[in-house]
Every structure is written in C-alpha cells, then in structure tokens.
Amino acid sequence: MTWSIATPAVMAAFLASLVEVVEAFTIVLAVATLRGWRSAALGTIAGLAVLAAIVLLLGPLLNRIPLHSLQLAIGILLLLFGMGWLRKASLRAAGIIPLHDEDAIFAAEAAQLGQYRRRQQTNLDWVAAITALKAVLLEGLEVVFIVIAVGAGRGLLMPASLGALAACALVLAAGAIIHRPLSRVPENTLKFGVGVMLSAFGVFWTGEGLGVAWPGQDLALVLFAALFLTAGLVGSALARRISVEIAQ
Amino acid sequence: MTVLKDVVAELIGMFLAEKRLTIAVLTVVTMAGCLVDFTDLDPLVGGTVVLFGCPILLIESVYRCAKAGTS
Numbered sequence: 001m002t003w004s005i006a007t008p009a010v011m012a013a014f015l016a017s018l019v020e021v022v023e024a025f026t027i028v029l030a031v032a033t034l035r036g037w038r039s040a041a042l043g044t045i046a047g048l049a050v051l052a053a054i055v056l057l058l059g060p061l062l063n064r065i066p067l068h069s070l071q072l073a074i075g076i077l078l079l080l081f082g083m084g085w086l087r088k089a090s091l092r093a094a095g096i097i098p099l100h101d102e103d104a105i106f107a108a109e110a111a112q113l114g115q116y117r118r119r120q121q122t123n124l125d126w127v128a129a130i131t132a133l134k135a136v137l138l139e140g141l142e143v144v145f146i147v148i149a150v151g152a153g154r155g156l157l158m159p160a161s162l163g164a165l166a167a168c169a170l171v172l173a174a175g176a177i178i179h180r181p182l183s184r185v186p187e188n189t190l191k192f193g194v195g196v197m198l199s200a201f202g203v204f205w206t207g208e209g210l211g212v213a214w215p216g217q218d219l220a221l222v223l224f225a226a227l228f229l230t231a232g233l234v235g236s237a238l239a240r241r242i243s244v245e246i247a248q
Numbered sequence: 249m250t251v252l253k254d255v256v257a258e259l260i261g262m263f264l265a266e267k268r269l270t271i272a273v274l275t276v277v278t279m280a281g282c283l284v285d286f287t288d289l290d291p292l293v294g295g296t297v298v299l300f301g302c303p304i305l306l307i308e309s310v311y312r313c314a315k316a317g318t319s
Contacts, residue, residue: 077263079273079298083306084265090310096317134251138258145262199306203299206277210284212295224299231303235310242314 009150010163012197016146017167019190020139025175027135030109035128043132051140062152072209074149075202082198089192090232094239100187200224269309276301
C-alpha cells in the first residue's frame with residue numbers, strides 16, 4: 001500500500017461519508033425529536049445491520065472477480081457516480097439548483113411524521129423506526145459503494161472503511177453536542193471535492209482496467225483530480241454567467 | 249416494499265443521475281476500449297480519450313443544464 005493512493009482513498013471515503021452521514025443524521029434526529037430515541041435507534045441499528053450484511057455479502061464476491069474486470073467495472077461506476085456529484089455541485093455552486101438545506105429537510109421530515117401522528121396513533125413507532133432505517137440505508141448505500149469503489153481495486157478496503165467510520169464518529173459526536181441538524185457543514189464544497197476525487201479515481205481505474213499503464217502511476221491521480229477540478233470550476237463559471245444573463 | 253423500491257431507485261439514481269451524461273460517458277469508455285482492443289495504438293491513447301473526454305462531457309452537461317434552467 002502506498003500513501004499516494006491510500007491517502008486520497010481514505011480522504012474520499014471520509015469526506016463522502018461525512019456528507020451522507022450528515023444527511024442521514026438530520027432525518028434520524030427528526031425522528032428522535034418527535035418520537036424519542038428508541039424508534040430512532042431501532043431504525044438506525046436495523047439500517048446499519050442491513051448495510052453490514054451487504055458489505056459482508058459483496059466483500060468475498062469481489063475477490064472472485066478478475067482484477068482488470070473489477071477495476072474496469074468500478075472505474076466506470078465511479079466515473080458515473082463522481083461526475084454526477086460534480087455536475088450537481090457545479091450547478092449548486094452556480095445557483096442553478098438550490099443548495100441542500102439540512103434545516104429544511106429536518107422540518108419536512110418532522111412535518112411528515114406529524115401527519116402520520118394525526119392519522120394513525122398505534123403504528124407510529126414503526127413508521128418512525130422505518131423512516132430512520134430508510135435514511136440510514138439509503139445514505140449508507142452511497143457510503144458502502146464509495147468505500148468498496150475506492151478500496152477494492154488496490155486492497156484498500158480497510159483504510160477506506162476506517163475513513164468512513166471516522167466520519168460517522170465525527171458527525172455523531174458533533175450531533176450529540178449541538179443536538180441540532182448540522183446545517184453549517186459546507187456540504188456543497190465537500191460534494192464538489194468528493195466528486196473531483198471520485199471522478200479522478202474513475203479515470204484511473206477505468207484506464208487500469210483497459211490495460212493502460214499511467215505515467216507516474218499513482219501520482220497521475222493528482223493530475224486527474226486537477227483536470228476534473230478545473231472542469232467543475234469552468235462548468236460552474238459558465239453556468240453562473242448564463243444564470244446572470246438570464247436574470248438581466 | 250416501499251423501502252425496497254426506494255433502495256432500488258436510490259441505486260439506479262446513484263449512477264444514472266443524468267441520462268445524456270451517462271450515455272456520453274459510456275460511449276467515451278467504449279470508444280477507448282475499442283481503441284485499446286482493436287487497434288495497434290498504445291493503450292495510453294485509449295486512457296487519454298477517457299481522461300480528456302470525461303471533463304469535456306462534464307462541462308457540456310453543466311452548461312446544457314444551465315441553459316435549460318433545470319437540473
């Protein structure tokens with residue numbers, strides 16, 4: 001394991017997990033605030049258990065796939081996923097689509113649970129627990145994919161998992177202290193950065209899967225990241241110019 | 249059942265955020281694969297196609313979306 005490739009893998013897993021865990025935490029907090037921590041904890045634990053089962057099921061399967069095929073498949077998926085994040089982050093930075101608002105999401109979830117409360121009293125704890133489960137499961141799926149994608153190609157699953165776990169611990173610690181949605185996390189900047197890193201990994205693995213020997217080997221990732229960063233910034237600047245022109 | 253449906257939708261949405269961008273990226277990767285497999289060119293040429301093709305596609309996708317005014 002070389003630090004030049006382990007560091008971006010761990011960083012990508014950490015930052016991406018930070019974004020996803022903040023989103024899941026907002027919904028779990030809404031459930032806990034309205035229905036108490038029991039339902040929220042139940043749903044969260046169930047969600048984490050399903051995610052763990054997915055990892056345990058997929059992990060051994062990945063070892064059976066030939067390395068080049070695995071790198072190519074993961075590379076293409078990373079390209080699609082990373083460029084999707086980068087595209088959205090560029091559009092958000094340009095003001096074309098609204099920024100993710102954790103306070104608004106918290107209010108919307110609370111309002112939805114309030115509606116259930118008025119309609120059906122008895123099953124509410126289940127509704128609350130399933131809401132928490134869904135949040136953990138859906139946001140966690142992206143974390144699982146990122147950890148597998150940045151880790152599986154070069155035997156970095158463990159460091160990438162540790163990066164994701166560190167993000168979970170950080171969000172939980174911050175959430176326990178402030179007890180409110182973590183609305184001050186610069187989510188779009190993080191998504192922009194993670195989109196850049198994942199896209200760079202995507203090109204790297206796709207190339208390796210196709211049999212390309214990248215000059216500079218792992219260090220080529222830095223150049224790839226710089227290219228995607230530039231593309232994201234150029235795209236965002238162009239989009240901002242268009243939105244200003246339309247506004248005038 | 250709703251949870252399962254949401255999970256499937258999330259999985260699809262993770263990789264197919266924008267149809268045109270997805271198709272374009274897959275086309276570029278296929279082109280690169282063809283260059284590597286069916287020509288005598290250095291595989292690095294195929295890698296370069298992906299390396300420069302994808303950022304260009306990204307800029308085009310953001311630009312097009314901004315022009316349309318929707319995501």
